Amino acid sequence: MQQQPHRATEHQILNPATGEVIATVPATTAAEVDTAVARATAAQRGWAAAAPADRARLLRRFALLVDEHIGELARLEVREAGHTLGNARWEAGNVRDLLDYAAGGVERLSGRQIPVADGLDVTFLEPLGVVGVIAPWNFPMPIAAWGTAPALAAGNAVLLKPAETTPLTALRLAELALAAGLPEHLFQVLPGAGDEAGDALVEHPGVAKIVFTGSTRVGKRIMAKCAARVKRVTLELGGKSPNIVFADADLERAAATAPMAFLDNAGQDCCARTRVLVQREVHDRFLELLAPAVESVVVGDPSDERTQMGPLISAAQLERVRSYVPDGAKGIRGSAPAGPGFWFPPTVLTDAAADSPVATDEVFGPVAVVLPFEDEDEAVRLANATDYGLSGSIWTRDVGRALRVSRAVAAGNLSVNSHSSVRYGTPFGGFKQSGLGRELGPDALAAFTETKNVFISTEA
Numbered sequence: 303m304q305q306q307p308h309r310a311t312e313h314q315i316l317n318p319a320t321g322e323v324i325a326t327v328p329a330t331t332a333a334e335v336d337t338a339v340a341r342a343t344a345a346q347r348g349w350a351a352a353a354p355a356d357r358a359r360l361l362r363r364f365a366l367l368v369d370e371h372i373g374e375l376a377r378l379e380v381r382e383a384g385h386t387l388g389n390a391r392w393e394a395g396n397v398r399d400l401l402d403y404a405a406g407g408v409e410r411l412s413g414r415q416i417p418v419a420d421g422l423d424v425t426f427l428e429p430l431g432v433v434g435v436i437a438p439w440n441f442p443m444p445i446a447a448w449g450t451a452p453a454l455a456a457g458n459a460v461l462l463k464p465a466e467t468t469p470l471t472a473l474r475l476a477e478l479a480l481a482a483g484l485p486e487h488l489f490q491v492l493p494g495a496g497d498e499a500g501d502a503l504v505e506h507p508g509v510a511k512i513v514f515t516g517s518t519r520v521g522k523r524i525m526a527k528c529a530a531r532v533k534r535v536t537l538e539l540g541g542k543s544p545n546i547v548f549a550d551a552d553l554e555r556a557a558a559t560a561p562m563a564f565l566d567n568a569g570q571d572c573c574a575r576t577r578v579l580v581q582r583e584v585h586d587r588f589l590e591l592l593a594p595a596v597e598s599v600v601v602g603d604p605s606d607e608r609t610q611m612g613p614l615i616s617a618a619q620l621e622r623v624r625s626y627v628p629d630g631a632k633g634i635r636g637s638a639p640a641g642p643g644f645w646f647p648p649t650v651l652t653d654a655a656a657d658s659p660v661a662t663d664e665v666f667g668p669v670a671v672v673l674p675f676e677d678e679d680e681a682v683r684l685a686n687a688t689d690y691g692l693s694g695s696i697w698t699r700d701v702g703r704a705l706r707v708s709r710a711v712a713a714g715n716l717s718v719n720s721h722s723s724v725r726y727g728t729p730f731g732g733f734k735q736s737g738l739g740r741e742l743g744p745d746a747l748a749a750f751t752e753t754k755n756v757f758i759s760t761e762a
C-alpha cells in the first residue's frame with residue numbers, strides 16, 4: 303500500500319521578531335476546499351444577480367469597516383509578518399482603497415454596442431464565477447486585496463488562500479466582509495498548505511480563475527496545471543529589479559533613497575531594487591554617499607514607530623539570505639538586533655560579479671549589489687540581463703534619457719527619479735518570468751470577466 307504524505311492539520315503562526323507562537327490556525331483540507339467551492343458557487347449566483355448599486359454599496363461598507371479597523375489590522379500584521387507599524391498601516395489602508403476603487407467600477411463595468419448589419423450587437427462582461435486567490439507572505443493584506451476586490455466587484459465569488467505563515471489578517475478581513483453585509487460564503491478564506499489547499503483550488507473544475515502571487519517556481523507549476531484545464535491565470539512572480547543611477551542624476555537624493563528601495567519590508571519585496579547600477583564616473587562618490595545612508599537605517603522592533611526595517615519572516619528565510627553573502631565579502635553593512643527573531647543587517651555588496659548568484663537570484667532579503675556601467679547602452683544591457691522584469695528605477699536629469707531608458711528596460715513598472723511601483727489606480731505586473739497579466743489600475747475588473755458577444759437580429 304502506498305504511504306500517504308504526512309499533512310499538517312494546523313499551522314503555528316510565529317511572531318518573526320521574537321520567534322514566539324502567537325496563534326494556531328487549522329489547515330484547510332482538499333475536501334474542505336470542495337465544500338467551499340460549492341458554497342461559493344451558490345453565493346456567486348445571487349451576488350451576480352444583485353443590483354450593481356447594491357453590490358457597490360456593500361463593497362464600500364466593507365471598505366469603511368476596514369478603515370475603522372486599520373489600527374487592529376496593522377497590529378496583527380506587525381505580529382504575524384514582522385512588518386513595521388508604519389508599513390502595516392499603509393497596507394491596511396491599501397485594502398480600504400482597493401475596495402473603494404473597485405466599488406466605483408461596479409456600475410461602470412459596461413460592455414459595448416458595435417455597429418453591424420441587420421441587427422444590434424452588444425457585448426456583456428460576464429463574471430467568471432468562483433475565483434481562487436493564492437497569496438504570499440510578504441504582503442499578506444494588499445496582495446490578497448489586489449485579486450479579491452476587483453473580482454468581487456466584477457460579480458465573482460472569491461476563495462482566498464493566504465500563505466501558511468500569514469493567515470491572520472486575511473481571516474480578519476473575511477470577518478469584516480461578513481460584518482459589512484457581504485453574502486455568506488461569497489468571500490471565504492482558506493488557510494492551509496500550498497500543496498493541499500492551494501493545489502485543490504488550482505485543480506478544482508469549479509474554480510474559473512487562479513490569481514497567484516508568489517515564487518516563479520510555484521507559479522510555473524500552477525500555470526502548467528491551469529493549462530491542462532484552460533483555466534484563466536494571472537501570475538505575479540519574482541523580481542531582481544535595477545536601480546540605474548546616471549552621472550547626471552541628483553546623486554544625493556539617489557543615494558539617500560537607494561537603501562529603502564531594497565530594505566523596505568526587509569527586502570522581502572518583489573519590487574526591491576537590489577541591483578544598483580551606477581555610472582562609473584560617479585561610482586566612488588555614490589558609494590561614499592550610500593554608506594552612511596545604509597548604516598543609519600533603523601532596524602529593530604517593528605512595533606516601534608521609529609523602526610524602518612524589521613526581521614525576516616522565518617528561520618528558513620534567514621538561512622537562505624545568509625547563504626548569498628560570503629563571509630568577508632566587501633561591502634557596506636548596517637546593524638541588526640542579535641536575536642531572538644530572524645534578523646539580518648542591511649547589506650550592500652560592492653565587489654560582487656554581475657553573474658554571481660547574489661547579483662542574479664531573487665534573494666528576498668536586505669541585500670543589494672552595486673555594479674558599475676560605462677554608458678546608456680551598457681546600463682540597459684545590464685538592467686535587462688535577468689529572466690525577471692518587474693520593476694526598476696532610473697535616476698537622471700535628462701528627460702530624453704529617462705524616456706529612452708524607460709522604453710528600453712523590459713519591466714512592467716518603472717519609476718524615474720523615485721522608487722514608486724504600486725498604486726491601486728495604475729496597472730501592475732511583470733515582463734518575462736516576473737509574471738503574466740496585469741492587476742490593479744482601470745482594467746482590474748475586466749480581468750475578472752469574460753466578454754460575451756450577443757447579436758440581435760432586426761430583420762422583419
Ligand code: NAD
Nearest residue numbers: 437438439464465496497500501516517520538539540572
Ligand atoms: P511561494 O510561491 O512559496 O508561495 C506563495 C503562495 O503559493 C503561498 O500561499 C503558498 O502556500 C502557495 N503555494 C505553494 N505551493 C503551492 C502549490 N503547489 N499549489 C498551489 N499553491 C501553492 O512564495 P512565497 O515564498 O510565499 O512568496 C515570495 C515570492 O512571492 C517571491 O518570489 C516574490 O517575489 C513573490 N512576490 C511577487 C509579487 C508580484 O506582484 N510580482 C508580489 C509579492 C511577492
